[in-house]
Amino acid sequence: MFYVIMDLEWNNSYNKIKKCFVNEILEIGAVLVDEHLDVIDTYSVIIKSQLIKKLSGRVKNLTHITNEDMRMGISFHRAFAEFEKWIGNRDCIFLSWGNSDIRVLVDNFDMFCGTKKVPFLTQYVDLQKYCQDFIVNVGTQQIGLVNAATEMGIDVSNCNFHRALEDSLLGLRCLKKCYNRDHLHNLAVICDDSFYKKLSFKASYITNINNPKIDKSKMKCDCDICSAPMKRMSDWKCINQSFSAIFLCKNCERLVTFHVKFKEYYDRIDVKTNVTEMKKTQDAENES
Numbered sequence: 001m002f003y004v005i006m007d008l009e010w011n012n013s014y015n016k017i018k019k020c021f022v023n024e025i026l027e028i029g030a031v032l033v034d035e036h037l038d039v040i041d042t043y044s045v046i047i048k049s050q051l052i053k054k055l056s057g058r059v060k061n062l063t064h065i066t067n068e069d070m071r072m073g074i075s076f077h078r079a080f081a082e083f084e085k086w087i088g089n090r091d092c093i094f095l096s097w098g099n100s101d102i103r104v105l106v107d108n109f110d111m112f113c114g115t116k117k118v119p120f121l122t123q124y125v126d127l128q129k130y131c132q133d134f135i136v137n138v139g140t141q142q143i144g145l146v147n148a149a150t151e152m153g154i155d156v157s158n159c160n161f162h163r164a165l166e167d168s169l170l171g172l173r174c175l176k177k178c179y180n181r182d183h184l185h186n187l188a189v190i191c192d193d194s195f196y197k198k199l200s201f202k203a204s205y206i207t208n209i210n211n212p213k214i215d216k217s218k219m220k221c222d223c224d225i226c227s228a229p230m231k232r233m234s235d236w237k238c239i240n241q242s243f244s245a246i247f248l249c250k251n252c253e254r255l256v257t258f259h260v261k262f263k264e265y266y267d268r269i270d271v272k273t274n275v276t277e278m279k280k281t282q283d284a285e286n287e288s
């Protein structure tokens with residue numbers, strides 16, 4: 001098995017035909033390594049845009065790719081044909097920092113080649129998720145490549161960030177810090193139909209209370225003071241993608257607003273709840 005750590009730089013611009021913003025790949029950088037993480041070869045190419053004549057200032061600043069570089073670039077088709085040739089017939093696991101590069105890659109193959117699948121992509125690992133498990137105290141917030149590298153004790157002072165090849169080489173240095181062959185192979189996902197479905201699935205909040213995917217047991221509220229089950233006193237309302245209702249604790253004579261949000265992902269639904277204090281009930285006020 002071989003590993004290809006790849007990084008893409010892309011431009012985001014408004015497309016008048018599609019009537020939306022599209023991401024177009026401008027640069028491919030990749031490093032090919034064996035199972036000992038010894039570098040076999042690197043790949044770096046700039047792609048000439050088919051959609052824009054000039055780069056936005058933001059992309060120029062971020063990537064340091066110039067308009068001149070881009071004009072000298074090669075076509076998308078040629079760049080990826082050469083990339084495939086570079087990989088050859090090796091069995092590879094592809095790695096990228098976060099899956100946004102892979103999403104853009106899939107979108108670009110769809111846009112420029114009319115295929116919803118990336119021909120060379122057979123197995124994939126999100127390197128960011130892989131490394132994140134090894135960094136303490138980072139939580140679930142997605143960590144950037146440079147921050148992760150710093151956290152892992154890598155000296156990043158001489159790196160030219162946001163150039164595709166440099167970023168993929170930095171990704172390799174991160175991988176070296178926490179490499180475990182079996183663990184990596186276990187995490188590799190096969191790029192089959194469900195991989196693409198999952199990748200293109202847009203997570204969204206459920207806002208229809210009759211949606212059968214809602215777990216009604218999550219819509220019960222226990223008092224956070226006395227732990228007793230509270231009684232719902234109002235209908236559910238859906239505001240800002242969150243359901244809320246007024247609940248009463250008879251023991252504590254308090255009213256709260258209970259909020260619950262259901263966010264649907266491809267393979268799970270995340271539930272978030274919180275409680276905001278209202279006021280003591282009328283009786284409680286009369287007593288005091």
Ligand SMILES: [Zn+2]
Binds near residue numbers: 228252
């Ligand atoms: Zn209570």
